[in-house]
Amino acid sequence: MNKFGTAILLAGGKSSRMGFDKQQLKVNNILLVEYIINRLYTVFDDIVVVTNNSEHYTNLPCRTVQDEIPGYGPLSGIHIGLKMAKNQYGYVMACDMPYINFDYIAYLKNRMEQVDCDACVTVFNQEWIEPFHGFYSKKLISPIEEYLKSGKRSVFGLLKNFNSIYIEEEIAREYSPNWDLFLNINTKEDLLELETQWSNLNM
């Protein structure tokens, strides 16, 4: 199987709702970032973690990098992640999202191959875009730089000016009926819920 190049795992941010650094999240004693990295290697051959704490990753099979233009949230991480990506497109993931759907990744890739696009992301409620589980082109590096330097940080605000493919929620739900794919663990309550879910799955 041909792998999909670089996955960019964002692990910056403040983790203020969790109360401790989400890079350290353990779900039933499994370190979530390590679990995600191992899963991503099934379909990607390179992983870049964008983090201010590279020491957490010394024993993990990935590259690490820091935000180059810090302080603007996920878009800061997408920017440097794309700079580090080995191929034209980088797949963007968050360190607090426990589910990865290989069929959906293949679907996105397939859709992108049909047109020359700048990004391929999922849209939900017909108006919000989900910045994670999406592909972004290296062509966006300079525009993101300008955008961040003008003080803006909205991923959707940026993508609106580019040739983006928006995958409708209905299609994404065919791959993830319970919307697990876009679950992110922000609070201790979210973590408890996930631990129960994984225990029920014998994970």
Ligand SMILES: Nc1nc2c(ncn2[C@@H]2O[C@H](COP(=O)(O)OP(=O)(O)OP(=O)(O)O)[C@@H](O)[C@H]2O)c(=O)[nH]1
């Ligand atoms: N590299 C990088 N990643 C970020 C940044 N801000 C958020 N992220 C990542 O983006 C994902 C979603 O982050 P959020 O949960 O929205 O924000 P957070 O700051 O981590 O958490 P809260 O303080 O609770 O909002 C997580 O994987 C974060 O690690 C940033 O400034 N740089």
